[in-house]
Amino acid sequence: MQKPGTLHVVATPIGNLGDLSPRALDTLKGVDAICAEDTRHTRQLLSHFGVERPLLALHQHNEEAQSEQLVARMLAGDQLALVSDAGTPLVSDPGFRLVAAARAAGVRVSPVPGACAAIAALSVAGIASDRFVFEGFLPAKGGARRERLSHLAAEARTLIFYESAHRIEESLADLGAAFGGERPAVLARELTKLFETVLDGTLASLGEQVAADANQRKGEFVLVVQGAGDDTDARLVEGRRLYQKLAGHLPPSTAAKLAAELSGAHRKSLYGSG
Numbered sequence: 553m554q555k556p557g558t559l560h561v562v563a564t565p566i567g568n569l570g571d572l573s574p575r576a577l578d579t580l581k582g583v584d585a586i587c588a589e590d591t592r593h594t595r596q597l598l599s600h601f602g603v604e605r606p607l608l609a610l611h612q613h614n615e616e617a618q619s620e621q622l623v624a625r626m627l628a629g630d631q632l633a634l635v636s637d638a639g640t641p642l643v644s645d646p647g648f649r650l651v652a653a654a655r656a657a658g659v660r661v662s663p664v665p666g667a668c669a670a671i672a673a674l675s676v677a678g679i680a681s682d683r684f685v686f687e688g689f690l691p692a693k694g695g696a697r698r699e700r701l702s703h704l705a706a707e708a709r710t711l712i713f714y715e716s717a718h719r720i721e722e723s724l725a726d727l728g729a730a731f732g733g734e735r736p737a738v739l740a741r742e743l744t745k746l747f748e749t750v751l752d753g754t755l756a757s758l759g760e761q762v763a764a765d766a767n768q769r770k771g772e773f774v775l776v777v778q779g780a781g782d783d784t785d786a787r788l789v790e791g792r793r794l795y796q797k798l799a800g801h802l803p804p805s806t807a808a809k810l811a812a813e814l815s816g817a818h819r820k821s822l823y824g825s826g
Contacts, residue, residue, distance in 0.1 A: 554627075554628055554629045555629060556626055556627050556628075556629065556658065556659050556660065557584070557625070557626040557627075557628075557629050557630045557631045557632065557659070557660075558626070558631055558632075558659070558660045558661070558662050559622075559626060559632050559633075559634060559650070559651065559654045559659055559660070559661045559662070560579050560583060560631070560632065560633045560634065560662050560663075560664055561633075561634050561640075561641050561642070561647070561651065561661060561662070561663050561664065562576050562579055562580060562633050562634065562635050562641070562664040562666075563576065563639060563640040563641070563663075563664060563665055563666030563667055563668065564576065564594075564597060564635050564636070564637075564638060564639065564666065564667070565597075565638065565639075565666075565667050565744065566638045566639045566667045566668070566669045566672065566743055566744055567638070567742065567743060567744035567745035567748075568744040568745065569597070569600055569601075571666065571667045571744060572597075572601070572666070573664070573665075573666050575664055576664045576666055577601055577603070579633055579664050580598065580601075580603050580605065580633055580635075581603050581605070582631065583605060583631045583632055583633040584605075584606070584625075584630040584631050584632060585605060585606040585607070585608050585625075585630065585632055585633075586598075586605050586606070586607050586608065586632070586633045586634075586635060587608045587609075587610040587618075587622065587632060587633065587634045587635070587647075587650065588607050588608065588609065588610065588635050588636075589610065589611050589635070589636045589637045589641075589645060589646055590609075590611070590637050591607040591608075591609050593637050594607060594635055594637075595607060605633075608622070610622075610634070610646060610647070610650065611646050612646050615646050615647070615649045615650060616649055618650070619649050619650045619653040619654075620653065622650060622653075622654075623650075623653050623654055623657045623659060626654060626657075626659045627657060627658075627659065633664075634647050634650060634651070638667075638669075639666075639667050639668050639669050640665070640666065640667065640668040643668055643669075643670060643686070643688075644688040644689060644714055667744070669714070669740075669743055669772070669774050670686050670712045670714070670774060672740070672743050672744070672774075673712065673738070673740035673743060673750075673774035673775075673776050674710070674712060674776055676738075676740065676750055677710075677738040677740070677750075677752070677776040678738065678752065679710050679736065679737075679738060679776050679777075679778050680710050680778070680779070681710065683708075683709040683710065683779075684709050684710040684711070684712060685707060685709045685710070685711055685712070686712045687700075687704065687711055687712065687713050688713070688714055689713070689714045689715065689716070690713060690715065690719075690723055690726075692719065694722065694726065697722075697723065697726055698726050698729070698730065701726055701727060701729075701730035701731070702730055702793050702796075702797075703793075704730070704731075705730045705731050705780065705789045705790070705792075705793055706780050706786045706787070706789040706790035706793065707779055707780055707786075708779045708780050708781065708786050709779045710776060710777065710778060710779050711776070711777045711779065712774065712775070712776050712777075713774070713775040713777070714772075714773065714774060714775075715773040715774075715775060716772070716773070717769055717770050717771060717772070717773070720739075720762060720769060720773050721759065721762055721763060721769065723775075724739075724755060724758055724759040724762060724775075725759055727755050727775070727777065728755040728756050728759060730793075731755060731777065731780075731789070732755070732789075733754060733755050733756030733759075734754050734755075734756065735754060735755050735777060735778055736752075736753070736754055736777075736778040737752070737753070737754065737755050737758055737775060737776060737777040737778065738750060738751065738752045738775070738776045739751045739752075739758050739761075739762070739768075739773060739774075739775050739776075740773065740774045740775075740776070741768065741770075741771050741772070741773050741774075742770075742771040742772060743772075743774065745771070747767070747770075747771065749768065751768070755777070787815050787816040787817040788815075788817045788818075788821055788822075790815040790817065791811045791812060791814075791815035791816070791817030791818075791821070791822045792811075792817075792822060794810070794811035794814055794815055795807050795808055795811040795822045798810055798811055808822045
């Protein structure tokens with residue numbers, strides 16, 4: 553009986569090509585084929601290292617359909633690698649369906665770790681890293697983005713977001729409105745690349761720096777935001793969120809009373825906060 557192959561989940565550089573590990577390079581050289589988010593992008597990476605392997609497109613639009621065929625190949629003995637355009641696959645990138653299908657079929661899935669923009673940013677942020685939550689990309693539409701942030705404002709853990717160049721100003725403004733402009737944060741741009749910058753300050757000051765410098769509105773961004781703090785701070789943030797929701801339907805005094813009861817925050821600190 554044919555021994556099944558393996559799905560190798562391979563991290564690739566987020567910018568600096570020197571960050572491709574020797575093990576990752578050996579893995580890419582040795583597999584039967586490489587599943588890539590964008591075959592054109594991955595072909596450039598492989599060409600730089602002199603690697604010639606068949607490339608298979610695997611992205612959000614075809615992953616579900618392709619997974620069955622790829623699992624069949626591995627059950628027949630093929631060794632496959634999975635890569636994204638940059639960094640660790642599945643972290644805000646395709647691959648979840650293939651990994652889940654492979655594991656369900658009894659195919660071995662092996663990580664080849666390496667670069668990850670979220671972890672790289674956290675490592676240089678100087679913000680608590682013992683407990684954190686990765687939120688990926690915020691919704692593109694303003695209303696949905698603000699709704700998501702309203703539910704995260706009381707989160708005590710450090711928060712990590714990805715953001716694109718054309719939404720970074722809007723997202724910083726919405727974060728400041730939801731979390732408070734005084735909340736400490738770090739904005740990491742173009743990590744490991746030529747124009748890498750890491751800005752720190754408050755959400756309000758980061759918004760000002762980005763608005764004042766067009767160069768800080770280019771590239772790929774990771775935003776690390778300090779959590780809401782102790783339980784008292786978290787209760788206050790949650791109380792204000794509830795008050796803002798309730799105040800649209802109830803008299804201010806009633807909204808503040810209910811929000812205080814539900815959140816544990818002091819009623820006087822909520823009244824009029826919307």
